[in-house]
Amino acid sequence: MSELSSVGIVGSGIMGSGLAEVAAKAGYHVTVRSRSRDGATTVVATLHAALDKQVAGGRLEADERDAVVGRVRSTAQLGDLADCDLVIESVVEDLPTKRALFTELEKIVKPSAILATNTSTLPVVELAMATERPDQVCGIHFFNPAPAMRLVEVVRPITASDDTIKTALGFVTTCGKSGIEVVDRAGFVVNALLFPYLNNAVRMLEHGTASMEDIDAAMCGGCNFPMGPFALLDLVGLDTSLAILDALYAEFRDPNYAAVPTLRRKVAAGQLGRKSGAGFYRY
Numbered sequence: 001m002s003e004l005s006s007v008g009i010v011g012s013g014i015m016g017s018g019l020a021e022v023a024a025k026a027g028y029h030v031t032v033r034s035r036s037r038d039g040a041t042t043v044v045a046t047l048h049a050a051l052d053k054q055v056a057g058g059r060l061e062a063d064e065r066d067a068v069v070g071r072v073r074s075t076a077q078l079g080d081l082a083d084c085d086l087v088i089e090s091v092v093e094d095l096p097t098k099r100a101l102f103t104e105l106e107k108i109v110k111p112s113a114i115l116a117t118n119t120s121t122l123p124v125v126e127l128a129m130a131t132e133r134p135d136q137v138c139g140i141h142f143f144n145p146a147p148a149m150r151l152v153e154v155v156r157p158i159t160a161s162d163d164t165i166k167t168a169l170g171f172v173t174t175c176g177k178s179g180i181e182v183v184d185r186a187g188f189v190v191n192a193l194l195f196p197y198l199n200n201a202v203r204m205l206e207h208g209t210a211s212m213e214d215i216d217a218a219m220c221g222g223c224n225f226p227m228g229p230f231a232l233l234d235l236v237g238l239d240t241s242l243a244i245l246d247a248l249y250a251e252f253r254d255p256n257y258a259a260v261p262t263l264r265r266k267v268a269a270g271q272l273g274r275k276s277g278a279g280f281y282r283y
C-alpha cells in the first residue's frame with residue numbers, strides 16, 4: 001500500500017468542495033483545481049463558511065478550523081497538481097470530458113500517483129485506458145454531502161492493481177469513512193439500487209398517484225428515510241441524476257433505468273435542483 005500525503009481534487013462543484021473538506025480534515029494537504037480563478041476562490045470561501053458554522057455549533061475547535069483551512073489551497077492550473085500522491089477527479093458526469101481530463105492529468109502527475117474518479121456510474125476502465133497507467137486508476141465514490149455520509153465505494157476496474165485498491169481503501173479509512181470494494185459496473189451498488197426508485201417516484205408523479213409533497217412525506221413517514229425522492233433528486237442535481245440514469249440504461253437496458261420524460265424536460269429547462277435554485281422544489 002502506497003503512502004499518501006497530498007491529495008488533488010479536480011472540480012469544485014457540490015462534490016469537489018465536500019471532498020476537499022473531508023481530505024483536509026483527515027490531515028492531507030489538498031489542492032483543489034477549479035476551471036476559473038473565481039471558482040477556485042469560491043471553493044475556499046465555501047469551505048471557510050462550512051467550518052465556521054461547525055465552530056459556531058461547537059462541533060469543531062477554532063484552531064482545528066484554522067489548521068484545516070491551512071492545508072487547502074485552490075488553483076485554476078491543472079499543473080499545480082504535479083506533486084499530488086492521489087488525484088480525485090470530480091467534474092461533470094460526462095465520459096468524454098472525464099477521459100480528456102485523465103489523459104491530461106496523466107502527463108502532469110508524478111509516475112507513482114494514483115488517479116481516481118468520483119463518477120457515480122461511468123465505466124472506470126475507460127478512464128484508466130485514457131492514461132498510460134491503467135493499473136493506477138480506480139473509482140473512489142463518495143456520497144453527498146461528502147463530509148456527512150459514511151460510505152465510500154472503491155471501484156475496481158479490471159485494469160487496477162491490488163496496491164491501487166488497497167491504497168484507495170486505506171485513504172477512505174483515514175478519512176473516517178467505511179469503504180466497500182465493488183467491481184466496475186454502472187451504478188456500483190448504491191446508485192444501481194437507488195436510481196430505479198427515484199425514477200419510479202417521478203413516474204408515479206406523472207401518473208398522478210399523489211402529489212410530490214405527499215410522495216416525499218410517504219417515503220419519510222413510511223420508510224423512515226431522512227428525505228423523500230424529490231428532495232433527494234434536488235440535492236443530487238437533476239442533470240447529474242439524468243446522466244446517472246442514462247449511463248445505467250446504456251449498460252443494462254433495463255426499463256427501470258430509462259429516465260422518465262419529466263426529468264429530461266426539467267434538465268432541458270435548466271431546473272437542476274438546489275444548485276440552480278429550482279428543481280422539483282424552489283430554493
Ligand SMILES: NC(=O)c1ccc[n+]([C@@H]2O[C@H](COP(=O)([O-])OP(=O)(O)OC[C@H]3O[C@@H](n4cnc5c(N)ncnc54)[C@H](O)[C@@H]3O)[C@@H](O)[C@H]2O)c1
Pocket residue numbers: 011012013014015016035090091092093094097118119120121141142143144235236237240275
Ligand atoms: N451530486 C451528487 O450527489 C454526487 C454524489 C456522488 C458523486 N457524484 C459525482 O461527482 C461528480 C461531480 O458531480 P457534482 O454533483 O459535484 O456536480 P456539479 O455540477 O456540482 O459540479 C461539476 C463540476 O464540474 C466542472 N465542469 C463542468 N464541465 C466541465 C468541463 N467540461 N471540464 C472540466 N470541468 C467541468 C464544473 O465547473 C464543476 O466544478 C460527477 O461525476 C458525479 O456523478 C455526484
